[in-house]
Structures are given as C-alpha cells and as structure tokens.
Amino acid sequence: MSGVTVFGVCAAVAVGLGLYGLITNPQPLRKIIAFNLLGSGVFLLFGVVGRRGAAAGVGNDPVPQALVITGVVVAFSATALAIALLLRLFQKAGSTTLSNGAPPSAGSDPPGG
Amino acid sequence: MLPPAPALDAITTTGGFLLVLSIVVPVAGVLLGFVLGDRYVRLVACAIIPLGLAIAVAILVVLPGSKGPIVYLLGTWPPPLGVALRADGLSAVMIAVTAVVICAVTAFAAADFSPSATETRAPFAFWILLLAIWGALNTIFLGGDLFTLYVALELLTFAAVPLVSLEGRAETLQAALRYLLFALLGSVLYLLGTALLYGRYGTLDIVLLSRRIGTEPTVFVAAALMTTGLLAKTALFPLHLWLPPAHAGAPAAASAILSGLVVKGSFFIIVRLWFNVMPGLPGFAATQLLAALGGAAIVFGSVVALRQERLKLLIAYSTLAQIGYLFLMFPLAFGASGRLESGGALAGGLLQAVSHATAKAAMFMAAGSIYARLGQDRIMALGGVGRILPISVLAFALSGLALMGLPPGGAYLAKELLLQAAAEKGQWWWAVVLQAGGIFTGAYVVLVLAHALAPANEPTTPDSAAPRIQELAALALALCSLLLGLVPWEAYLSIPHGVASDKFGLGALSKTLLPILGGAVVAILLGRWEHPPGRLSRWKALMVVVGPVRRAGLALSAIVEGCDNVLRQWPTACISLLTLAALFGASMLLSF
Numbered sequence: 001m002s003g004v005t006v007f008g009v010c011a012a013v014a015v016g017l018g019l020y021g022l023i024t025n026p027q028p029l030r031k032i033i034a035f036n037l038l039g040s041g042v043f044l045l046f047g048v049v050g051r052r053g054a055a056a057g058v059g060n061d062p063v064p065q066a067l068v069i070t071g072v073v074v075a076f077s078a079t080a081l082a083i084a085l086l087l088r089l090f091q092k093a094g095s096t097t098l099s100n101g102a103p104p105s106a107g108s109d110p111p112g113g
Numbered sequence: 114m115l116p117p118a119p120a121l122d123a124i125t126t127t128g129g130f131l132l133v134l135s136i137v138v139p140v141a142g143v144l145l146g147f148v149l150g151d152r153y154v155r156l157v158a159c160a161i162i163p164l165g166l167a168i169a170v171a172i173l174v175v176l177p178g179s180k181g182p183i184v185y186l187l188g189t190w191p192p193p194l195g196v197a198l199r200a201d202g203l204s205a206v207m208i209a210v211t212a213v214v215i216c217a218v219t220a221f222a223a224a225d226f227s228p229s230a231t232e233t234r235a236p237f238a239f240w241i242l243l244l245a246i247w248g249a250l251n252t253i254f255l256g257g258d259l260f261t262l263y264v265a266l267e268l269l270t271f272a273a274v275p276l277v278s279l280e281g282r283a284e285t286l287q288a289a290l291r292y293l294l295f296a297l298l299g300s301v302l303y304l305l306g307t308a309l310l311y312g313r314y315g316t317l318d319i320v321l322l323s324r325r326i327g328t329e330p331t332v333f334v335a336a337a338l339m340t341t342g343l344l345a346k347t348a349l350f351p352l353h354l355w356l357p358p359a360h361a362g363a364p365a366a367a368s369a370i371l372s373g374l375v376v377k378g379s380f381f382i383i384v385r386l387w388f389n390v391m392p393g394l395p396g397f398a399a400t401q402l403l404a405a406l407g408g409a410a411i412v413f414g415s416v417v418a419l420r421q422e423r424l425k426l427l428i429a430y431s432t433l434a435q436i437g438y439l440f441l442m443f444p445l446a447f448g449a450s451g452r453l454e455s456g457g458a459l460a461g462g463l464l465q466a467v468s469h470a471t472a473k474a475a476m477f478m479a480a481g482s483i484y485a486r487l488g489q490d491r492i493m494a495l496g497g498v499g500r501i502l503p504i505s506v507l508a509f510a511l512s513g514l515a516l517m518g519l520p521p522g523g524a525y526l527a528k529e530l531l532l533q534a535a536a537e538k539g540q541w542w543w544a545v546v547l548q549a550g551g552i553f554t555g556a557y558v559v560l561v562l563a564h565a566l567a568p569a570n571e572p573t574t575p576d577s578a579a580p581r582i583q584e585l586a587a588l589a590l591a592l593c594s595l596l597l598g599l600v601p602w603e604a605y606l607s608i609p610h611g612v613a614s615d616k617f618g619l620g621a622l623s624k625t626l627l628p629i630l631g632g633a634v635v636a637i638l639l640g641r642w643e644h645p646p647g648r649l650s651r652w653k654a655l656m657v658v659v660g661p662v663r664r665a666g667l668a669l670s671a672i673v674e675g676c677d678n679v680l681r682q683w684p685t686a687c688i689s690l691l692t693l694a695a696l697f698g699a700s701m702l703l704s705f
Binding site: 024 | 260263264267271274275278281282283286287289290291293294297298301304305307308309311312315682683684687688691
C-alpha cells in the first residue's frame with residue numbers, strides 16, 4: 001500500500017467521522033469540533049491530490065497547498081464565528097440547545113458540551 | 114517548450130477593470146467603515162452605494178458591445194495558473210439587480226440604523242455586513258474558477274449569519290448558529306467536490322474544466338457532493354431547517370437582504386456548475402430529481418405559509434416555496450442532445466430569481482413597516498392596517514402580484530418562458546406545477562390582504578412618526594419588480610423571439626385571473642380565519658358545500674405542517690442531505 005493510498009484512506013475516515021459527529025451530536029460545541037474534523041479530512045485529501053500531481057513529474061503540485069492554506073483560514077474563521085455565537089447564546093439563554101420548538105430557557109440544559 | 118497559445122477567453126477584454134472595481138469598491142467600503150468607526154459608517158455606505166450602482170450600470174453598458182463575456186485576468190496570468198474574472202449576461206443581470214435591491218434596502222434602513230441611536234453596535238454591524246454581502250455576491254457572480262466561488266460563498270455566509278442575530282435575542286442567536294452550522298456542512302461538501310475535481314483534471318477554471326470534463330465516477334461523486342452542498346445553502350426543500358427562523362427573526366432590512374439576495378448566491382453557483390462546468394453530465398434523471406424537489410418545496414412552503422400566525426414567518430415560508438420555483442428550469446433546459454442548453458428556460462429561471470429578489474425584498478420591507486407601526490405582526494390582528502399604512506399595504510400587494518406572475522412583471526415573463534419550454538419539451542407536468550405555484554402564491558397574498566383591508570377591531574391612533582421613506586422604498590422596489598417584464602433582456606439573456614409579446618391584451622388578462630381566483634379559493638379552504646366565512650348568513654348556503662372540503666383541507670395541511678416539523682429537525686435534515694447526495698450521484702451514474 002503506497003503512502004498516497006494510506007493518506008487517502010485517512011482522509012476518508014476523517015470525513016466519515018466528522019460527518020457522523022455533525023449529524024448525531026446534539027451539542028453545538030461538539031458539532032463545531034466535528035466540522036473541524038470533517039474539514040481536516042478534506043484538507044488531507046487536497047494534500048493527497050498534490051502528491052499525486054508529483055507522480056506526474058511536476059515535483060509537488062503547489063496549487064493544492066495554496067488551496068489548503070486558504071481553506072484552513074476559512075475553516076478557522078468559521079470556527080471562531082461559531083464559537084462567538086455559541087458563547088453569546090449561552091450568556092443570553094443559559095443553555096446551548098439547538099432543538100426546534102421552544103426557545104431556550106435558562107438552566108434547561110447542561111452548559112457548553 | 115513553447116507555452117500554449119492563450120485561448121480566446123484567456124485575455125483581458127476592454128472594460129475588464131470594471132469587474133475588479135465591482136468587487137473592490139464594496140470591500141474598500143468595509144475597510145473604510147472599520148477605520149472611520151461607527152460615527153461615519155452610514156456615511157461611507159451611502160457614498161459607496163451610488164458608486165457600486167454606477168459600476169453595475171457600466172458593466173451592463175459595456176457587455177453587449179464586447180463579443181462574448183468580459184474577462185479580467187488577475188495579474189495577467191492566464192488560467193490554469195492564474196485566476197480569471199468573467200462576466201456574461203447572467204452575471205451582469207445579477208450584479209445589476211443586487212445593486213438595485215441594496216440601494217432600496219439602504220433607503221429603508223437609513224432611518225432604522227442611524228448612528229445617533231442609543232445602541233451603536235447594531236447599526237455599525239449592519240452597514241459593514243451589508244457592504245460585505247455586496248462584495249461577496251459580486252465575487253460569486255464574476256468568479257471564474259470553482260475555488261474563488263468557494264471563498265466567495267464562505268464570505269457570503271459569514272456576512273449573512275451575523276445579520277440574522279443583529280438584535281441579539283436568544284432565539285435569533287440560536288437561528289444564526291443553526292444557519293451557520295448547516296451552511297458549513299454544505300460548504301465542506303462543496304470543497305470536497307472541488308478537491309476531487311482538481312485531483313482528476315488539475316484545474317478549477319470553469320472554462321478549462323468544461324473542456325476537459327468527462328463521464329467518470331469521480332466526476333459524478335464530485336458533482337453530487339457539490340450540488341447537495343449548494344442546495345443546503347440555498348435551503349431547497351427538504352434542506353430548509355435554518356431558513357424560516359433565520360429569515361423571520363432578523364430585522365426587516367436584514368430579512369430583505371437575506372431572502373432577496375443571499376440565497377441567490379448559492380443558487381447562482383448551482384447554475385454555473387450545471388450549465389457552464391458540466392452541461393453534458395447531469396442527465397435526464399438528475400434534472401427531474403432537482404425539479405421534483407422544487408415542486409415539493411412549492412407545495413410544502415405554500416401550505417405551511419398559509420398556516421402561519423405571524424406575517425414574517427408567512428413571508429419566510431413563501432421564500433421557501435419561491436426557491437423551489439427557481440429549480441423548475443433545470444429539466445426544461447435539458448435538450449434533445451442530452452445536455453443542458455442555455456436557452457429560454459435558463460433565461461426564465463434567471464428572470465424568476467431576479468423578480469423574486471426584488472419582490473421579496475419589497476415584501477419584507479413592507480412587513481417591517483407594518484411590524485414597526487403595530488408592534489406585532491399577527492396576521493389575525495392586521496385589521497385596519499390598510500387605513501394606517503396604505504403605502505406599505507400597497508407595496509405588499511404589488512410585490513405579491515409580481516410574485517404571482519402577473520403581467521408585465523418579471524415573474525410573468527419567466528413563467529411564459531418556462532411554460533413555452535415545457536410545451537416544447539413535452540414535459541406537461543412542470544407546466545402544471547408552474548400554474549399551481551402561481552395559485553399558491555395568490556392564496557397567501559390574498560389571505561394577508563383580506564386581513565389587512567378588513568376594518569380594525571379596535572380604533573388605533575394615527576402615528577405621525579412613521580418614516581415615509583421606508584414605505585416609499587418598499588413601494589419603489591415592488592413597482593420595479595412589477596415592471597421588469599418591460600426591460601429589454603434580449604441583450605443579456607437568450608430569450609426566444611415573440612415570447613410574451615402580448616402583455617396587456619385579453620390573453621394576459623385571463624392568465625391574471627387564474628392565480629388570483631384560484632388563490633382566493635385556496636386561501637378560503639386552507640387559510641386561517643378568525644371568523645370563518647360561514648358565520649355570515651349570506652354564505653350559509655355556500656358553507657354547506659365548502660365546510661367539509663375546508664375541514665379536509667385543514668386536516669391535510671396539518672399533516673403537511675407535521676412533516677415539515679419533522680424535516681426541520683437537525684438529524685433528519687442531515688440524513689436528507691446525505692440521501693440527496695447519494696440520489697444525485699446514482700441518477701447521474703445511471704444516465705450513462
């Protein structure tokens with residue numbers, strides 16, 4: 001099994017775990033962490049893609065690296081925004097549930113996640 | 114080794130700098146706003162907006178003169194090494210509409226978000242975010258490669274999410290967080306698709322990719338992931354869990370932007386992806402699936418809208434239904450050659466997006482004036498508002514008529530184009546859905562107007578402090594939407610000759626009556642009424658017939674609302690997302 005395949009499989013596993021966590025975890029903080037895991041899987045895939053470009057004799061393809069750096073910045077800002085919203089929600093409502101129906105009322109849920 | 118000769122669309126054309134300006138100017142406004150602080154931010158926005166409008170007009174003027182799209186190569190590097198900005202007719206039209214809607218919203222919001230208010234944070238955030246959304250949308254309309262589009266899409270989301278929670282109440286923060294998390298899931302799927310495409314073809318430039326792309330399993334997976342991710346951001350049924358609370362909870366000016374413009378950003382990328390990157394790929398089954406989701410969105414959105422108690426929630430659900438309308442063009446653009454053709458159906462779909470952007474923004478602004486004046490927006494308690502706020506109610510009525518597809522509105526022209534395409538392709542079932550969509554729209558507009566024009570329950574005191582400019586901004590935008598059919602679109606969109614030339618004749622009148630009368634019937638059968646029509650003695654005889662039908666209709670719509678509640682749960686929505694991705698992949702695979 002070549003290195004590229006190993007990393008490809010790792011990327012697939014990270015994406016799968018991230019998706020699973022994003023769907024099943026009810027707490028927003030865990031959803032945010034799962035999103036980061038999912039994002040890491042995609043970035044790893046970009047790395048694999050760059051490495052495969054190298055097999056074609058171009059050296060290591062620099063374009064996927066540039067894309068990953070941009071992607072990391074975007075994911076970082078997304079995480080920061082989500083955490084800021086989450087903190088604000090916790091300050092306002094005292095809980096961080098995302099479920100439908102009744103608006104969050106104070107003390108109905110354990111804080112944070 | 115000689116470098117390959119640049120292709121025709123790989124050189125900067127005259128007027129290319131306009132494309133850069135249309136992105137740089139709003140972004141410069143954001144930065145300037147940050148530097149000058151909250152005292153001057155409104156001034157900066159008001160100075161930037163006419164400039165942006167002028168650039169949009171300049172692009173509209175230059176485009177017909179240049180052969181093909183306007184192109185600008187950043188740093189004069191041709192793709193695949195560099196990044197290109199391209200403006201074709203679709204981009205030019207969308208940029209112009211965005212500028213018009215933003216102008217109207219600015220006029221509306223100038224009073225609400227003035228720096229003299231006791232609270233300075235919300236006005237500051239509003240103007241900064243407004244300019245940021247504008248810059249992001251223009252980047253989406255001009256972006257020439259898939260990764261630029263990804264970055265622009267994320268910028269759009271990051272600017273739109275805080276707009277939802279501008280008031281800082283717990284419900285709106287919750288709505289914003291749900292919106293952000295679901296949108297992030299969508300954009301990660303899009304990015305995954307981008308990675309797969311780059312890995313296979315070594316470029317993300319739209320023109321180069323469309324030449325290289327073939328029918329391979331990788332491409333099907335990538336296309337399915339990207340489409341589904343974008344659908345989640347567009348809030349097409351059943352991926353709409355975030356839309357109703359987010360659009361109904363935001364302040365009126367923000368709702369107008371979110372509902373009118375922001376959802377069109379991801380919709381536009383879907384159009385680019387399907388029509389420009391891979392017109393030969395989706396196949397018959399995938400286009401039918403996409404439009405079937407649109408049809409379901411029309412039925413669910415409209416029926417649930419009729420059951421809402423609050424006006425803003427009704428309008429938010431109406432947005433859900435209208436988003437469904439946008440996706441009906443895909444099967445109608447599917448030609449005999451097995452490719453999506455940029456013909457009349459595409460023009461119709463884009464016109465639908467344009468007229469929805471203007472009409473729905475006007476509708477939200479009118480609802481905002483009503484909310485500000487009454488202090489609440491329960492539909493049952495709207496009685497007498499027609500007397501207090503005649504201009505706002507008129508704006509609501511006109512934008513409703515425009516949405517229904519009444520001549521000479523943009524939606525009317527769009528509907529005629531789509532109906533003609535349906536007749537040509539022999540897909541009569543989409544013609545039925547198109548007419549039903551008009552009738553459902555008629556139903557909730559009639560329902561609201563019937564309540565608004567009813568006499569007041571208790572006498573209300575006239576308030577002289579109602580800012581007239583807000584009402585006039587809504588009215589101007591509604592009129593704009595109703596007159597869109599008169600604009601010469603042929604220079605920008607490929608409209609077949611002779612479509613909808615008869616805008617004021619008898620034929621047009623009969624098409625007008627169908628959505629209004631049908632809508633009235635549906636509203637009586639499914640709507641909420643404080644005093645059901647049967648209470649009036651004159652209607653007693655009629656009620657013997659209508660009563661059982663209405664009871665059955667209400668039972669059905671209660672079931673639909675229950676389904677909607679289930680679909681808006683987080684796990685259900687995520688599972689629908691993954692199921693849709695699998696279905697799209699499978700349907701594309703089966704076409705070959």
